[in-house]
Amino acid sequence: MKRAKKKVFADFMSQKGLKSTKQRDIILDCFLSSDRHLSIEELYLKLRSKHPNIGYATVYRTLKLFAEAGIAREMQFGDGQTRYEHVSEGEHHDHLVCTRCGHIEEFENETIEKLQDEVANSRGFLIERHRLEIYGLCANCRK
Amino acid sequence: MKRAKKKVFADFMSQKGLKSTKQRDIILDCFLSSDRHLSIEELYLKLRSKHPNIGYATVYRTLKLFAEAGIAREMQFGDGQTRYEHVSEGEHHDHLVCTRCGHIEEFENETIEKLQDEVANSRGFLIERHRLEIYGLCANCRK
DNA sequence: AATGTCAATGAATGTCACTTTCATGATGGC
């Protein structure tokens, strides 16, 4: 899966006439071996420990590239930081966010999606995308 | 209803030992007679036309007060601006957001809420709140 | 190997939307 995404990114880059560089490889490796929901800042700090002279701007631009290439997706959870999550081919999911420990879980629910379509249709609304987030305490933090 | 909210706010203020001022009255009036989803900037500009020397910081602080008093609620729709919506006693609703004209519609769906509860329960998650936003084209912009 | 070409990099700077500070100005209780 890590290998598959590397290929997707490599293909995207060559198709766009963009170059493969040390930094981009390092950032991709680090991203793929990280949490599913990572902010630019977090990834930047994680990288700095091993590669002290990689720039914030490079991390920022490279994550944008990942998003364009379809291997990452930008997310806002309302804490003022953009997070990037891994994307697997065509999937969609929503989130359970723990307000105590920050833990993020994913879920899918076909019925909810269907009901959303109904709501949108009844208003003449054409859906492009949606976001559903449930905030609360995760099982661990309830103890 | 406008009158009721003014009372709620007046009660909140006196209970907190805060003062009633010209500015706060003006801002409350303007807020109550506005769109249901207004950014600080929008409200500030609207106010400036009639009250040129009211400060941005005052609008900002007063909206926070409205939120504390429970007559407004902070919302993020991912455009980088915080919006404040009117709150009516105990109600909850979700949003349809037009990505073209910025129009925001509200909706409620009991079944979706119930399904969310089920999802949360199955993960041992204790819900505090949730947000559901559907982004797309409104009926008008589809034409 | 030296040079040319051009995208990539990263330190520095800019931008935007708040958020706080602080010197002044209002308010409400006596």
Add this chain to the structure above:
DNA sequence: GCCATCATGAAAGTGACATTCATTGACATT
């Protein structure tokens, strides 16, 4: 009216991006 507080608004500060630009580096050409 007096005064301890609170409120105001101009200005400065903050945090998280987003852009600039001089330099670097990778490959192609001489």
